[in-house]
Amino acid sequence: MKNIRFKVIVNLALLFGITSVWAQDIPSNTITKSVSKYDYHDAFAPFFYTKNGTSTRSASGQPGPGYWQNRADYQLTAKLDEKNNEITGTEILSYTNNSPDKMDFIWMNLDQNLFKSDSRGNAVVPLAGSRNGAQGQIFDGGHKIKSVKVISISNGKSTETEAKYNISDTRMQVFLPKGLNAKGGIIKLKIDFSFIAPFEGSDRMGVLETKNGKIFTIAQWYPRMCVYDDVRGWNTNPYLGASEFYLEYGDLDVTITAPSNHIVVCSGELLNPTAVYSAEEQKRLAQAKQSDKTVVIRSASEVETTSKLVSSATKTWHYKVTNARDISWSSSAAFILDGAKINLPSGKKALALSVYPVESDGDNAWGRSTEYTKTSIENYSKRWFEYPYPVATNVAGNEGGMEYPGIVFCGWESKGEDLWGVTDHEFGHIWFPMIVGSNERYFGWMDEGFNTFINSLSALDFNNGEYKPKPTDLHEEAEDYTNPKNEPILSSPDNMKEANIGLLCYSKPSAGLVILREQVLGPERFDLALRTYVERWAYKHPTPDDFFRTIENVAGEDLGWFWRGWFQYNWRLDQGVNSIKYVKNDPKRGVVISIENFEKMAMPVVLDIKTKSGKVTRVKLPVEVWQRNVDWSFKHDSTEEIESVTIDPDHVFPDNNEANNVWSSATGLVEKDVILDSYLGKFSNKNAPIKITITEKNSVLNVLITDYPSFTVEQIAKDVFESKRAGLKFEFNESKTGFDLILSDKQKIPFTKE
Numbered sequence: 001m002k003n004i005r006f007k008v009i010v011n012l013a014l015l016f017g018i019t020s021v022w023a024q025d026i027p028s029n030t031i032t033k034s035v036s037k038y039d040y041h042d043a044f045a046p047f048f049y050t051k052n053g054t055s056t057r058s059a060s061g062q063p064g065p066g067y068w069q070n071r072a073d074y075q076l077t078a079k080l081d082e083k084n085n086e087i088t089g090t091e092i093l094s095y096t097n098n099s100p101d102k103m104d105f106i107w108m109n110l111d112q113n114l115f116k117s118d119s120r121g122n123a124v125v126p127l128a129g130s131r132n133g134a135q136g137q138i139f140d141g142g143h144k145i146k147s148v149k150v151i152s153i154s155n156g157k158s159t160e161t162e163a164k165y166n167i168s169d170t171r172m173q174v175f176l177p178k179g180l181n182a183k184g185g186i187i188k189l190k191i192d193f194s195f196i197a198p199f200e201g202s203d204r205m206g207v208l209e210t211k212n213g214k215i216f217t218i219a220q221w222y223p224r225m226c227v228y229d230d231v232r233g234w235n236t237n238p239y240l241g242a243s244e245f246y247l248e249y250g251d252l253d254v255t256i257t258a259p260s261n262h263i264v265v266c267s268g269e270l271l272n273p274t275a276v277y278s279a280e281e282q283k284r285l286a287q288a289k290q291s292d293k294t295v296v297i298r299s300a301s302e303v304e305t306t307s308k309l310v311s312s313a314t315k316t317w318h319y320k321v322t323n324a325r326d327i328s329w330s331s332s333a334a335f336i337l338d339g340a341k342i343n344l345p346s347g348k349k350a351l352a353l354s355v356y357p358v359e360s361d362g363d364n365a366w367g368r369s370t371e372y373t374k375t376s377i378e379n380y381s382k383r384w385f386e387y388p389y390p391v392a393t394n395v396a397g398n399e400g401g402m403e404y405p406g407i408v409f410c411g412w413e414s415k416g417e418d419l420w421g422v423t424d425h426e427f428g429h430i431w432f433p434m435i436v437g438s439n440e441r442y443f444g445w446m447d448e449g450f451n452t453f454i455n456s457l458s459a460l461d462f463n464n465g466e467y468k469p470k471p472t473d474l475h476e477e478a479e480d481y482t483n484p485k486n487e488p489i490l491s492s493p494d495n496m497k498e499a500n501i502g503l504l505c506y507s508k509p510s511a512g513l514v515i516l517r518e519q520v521l522g523p524e525r526f527d528l529a530l531r532t533y534v535e536r537w538a539y540k541h542p543t544p545d546d547f548f549r550t551i552e553n554v555a556g557e558d559l560g561w562f563w564r565g566w567f568q569y570n571w572r573l574d575q576g577v578n579s580i581k582y583v584k585n586d587p588k589r590g591v592v593i594s595i596e597n598f599e600k601m602a603m604p605v606v607l608d609i610k611t612k613s614g615k616v617t618r619v620k621l622p623v624e625v626w627q628r629n630v631d632w633s634f635k636h637d638s639t640e641e642i643e644s645v646t647i648d649p650d651h652v653f654p655d656n657n658e659a660n661n662v663w664s665s666a667t668g669l670v671e672k673d674v675i676l677d678s679y680l681g682k683f684s685n686k687n688a689p690i691k692i693t694i695t696e697k698n699s700v701l702n703v704l705i706t707d708y709p710s711f712t713v714e715q716i717a718k719d720v721f722e723s724k725r726a727g728l729k730f731e732f733n734e735s736k737t738g739f740d741l742i743l744s745d746k747q748k749i750p751f752t753k754e
Helices: 005-017 110-117 278-290 300-306 366-383 416-428 430-435 445-464 474-481 499-522 523-537 543-553 562-570
Strands: 071-081 088-099 104-111 142-153 157-162 165-168 171-180 186-196 205-210 213-218 250-259 265-268 295-298 312-323 329-332 336-343 349-356 389-399 401-404 407-411 575-582 591-597 605-612 616-621 631-636 643-648 663-666 681-684 691-697 702-706 710-718 720-723 728-734 739-740 748-753
Touching: 088 171, 110 562, 142 165, 142 171, 142 349, 165 186, 171 186, 213 389, 250 265, 250 329, 265 312, 265 349, 265 389, 278 295, 278 336, 295 300, 329 389, 329 407, 336 366, 336 691, 349 366, 366 389, 366 430, 389 416, 401 416, 401 430, 407 416, 416 430, 430 445, 474 499, 499 523, 499 562, 523 543, 575 663, 591 605, 591 643, 616 631, 710 728
Parallel strands: 071 250, 349 389, 389 407
Antiparallel strands: 071 088, 088 186, 104 171, 142 157, 142 186, 165 171, 205 213, 213 329, 250 312, 265 329, 295 336, 336 349, 401 407, 575 591, 591 631, 605 616, 605 643, 643 663, 681 691, 681 748, 691 702, 702 710, 710 720, 720 728, 728 739, 739 748
16 A cells, blocks of 8 residues: 555655745644543454464364373272261372373372361451351361372282372372373372361352251362363462362262262262162162153152161262263262253253252252253253263252262252252353363353353243343443453452452353354354364363464454453443534434444444434444544434434443433534535646545545545544645635645645636
């Protein structure tokens, strides 16, 4: 493109000379404008990504050809001491090092150590209290590691050697005498441990007293491998309670020994049902596997009977789950048990189960839990990715709601819409982070926010809208969502005020994805991109960049402006309607509407334009109108006077200033359109071999100078027009028979209309 500014100014200056007889200084004009905080250089800055793609993580957002991750397989035993709330266990860990690095040690999570009196997590509980930690319970908490041994097999013979280990808060470093080879090396450890279960374990596990016995909801119960990845190496941030987990995938096999009148439910598939269920319960279980309606397997009346049986006898339950990142379980004599069939898109079947005490029974409460579970799993399987486990179990416990592979713990007092909501939310977590294994310890929004988003869609679908939520009014939420005092979404939950976690990990990320789906990309493009993200990163470890890049590459949009404004920063949004003017001051010729972006965030624009007759027309402008502009004017082809112009009429954007969202004919500014006809024509100077032709298009003056590209000018004062691009001003005389061409050095050159 020709450099108009340079060529026009230089050539005209050479043509007329610095000492031109027409040259004279002119005073500068001062134009007062509203102050906007918006800077499109910030919003649309280049290089949102701070690094290029690598061999392990492609620039397109998918795992690269060199992607690797390690594997952790567990053989576990657990014995429940109901009286003392104690679990005693043994773990045989097979850890495979697929990384390119040799290891002299490994790191493991000892999450129960959060409940030790001297833990870091206990130290950061404020005086006002917290949902995290033991919530005031004083007890001998924490993992008791009795032994750590390396298992070696030589000539078919197994030997166990004591390993040196070091425990630091909720982490244990185990030193490997012979090291662990890269790219396929395997180490086997045997760990004996025990711990006392807390009553309220950071709202993620616990012990609930009911009239028919205790309900144990057991999680974070065995030493679990820390993740070693290509991003940080060992991920060893301590468990403080607010941030959740980051775990390796593998197969987990567990036997759980509990009192004989207990029902034990667990992640995965029960391998010995005939050893633990009565003949009648086995019959009903088989019926449930074939029924779309809930089948009661152990009834309330049967619970009343069995729970009173006092015996030292035990039963051992054997469960296995494959390709999972964790395993959790629950045990109680107080459990009513019911179930129903889950129909999956491939034609496979799974089983929905619910266990709950008689206090939670009833059709307005947990009697519908299996219905909720079945519907939720079927919905997400159809929309995003097929449910991978043979069973989905909902447990009534004293947690507000917590998720694990194939099993969730929900509040025993929940009823109706609340029970649907918590059930749907916790089972939504099967997709994020149980299938898509993001790092919850750092990026809570990548599971909670994504899950809250997919909950918003499933809630619309459930039972013909039985619990259909009201649309979110983002104007009402704008103050919280864009408050500069809050932490950004990309913060770790451990770096957020506890009161902000619900907002920044759940609500705001979900609202952002709704905006992206409904207002930016459209449902078809967005849904394909999110499904692709799930498929690419199923059973793998994505980072925020992997998500951002996948959405951009699949949807075909550069969304740096969106990620920057919504996730990276707490920018505010304030779009406003400044004024209107009728074309040539005649409403029948159409209207020019002027809008402005007053705050840091950019978003697309939606306006409703209402005419005097009551007709409403919706206009949508892409975000690109802000890519190089602070304000914007556009023509609307109306044929009558305008009654009102409303920006963001449905409140789908977080506009935090409604005062400028509506232009009304009763109070709004109607600018007078300058009739440009008298400025049009061909102009010349007898001393110059050039001509200047001025024409009009869409109420804008276009200037064509001989041998130069045309450019537009805008009016900056009465009879004065300017092109900043060309560096020129045109000051017309009152009769419009000519103008002075004003150069950037304030020299004037007269031109006369031919």
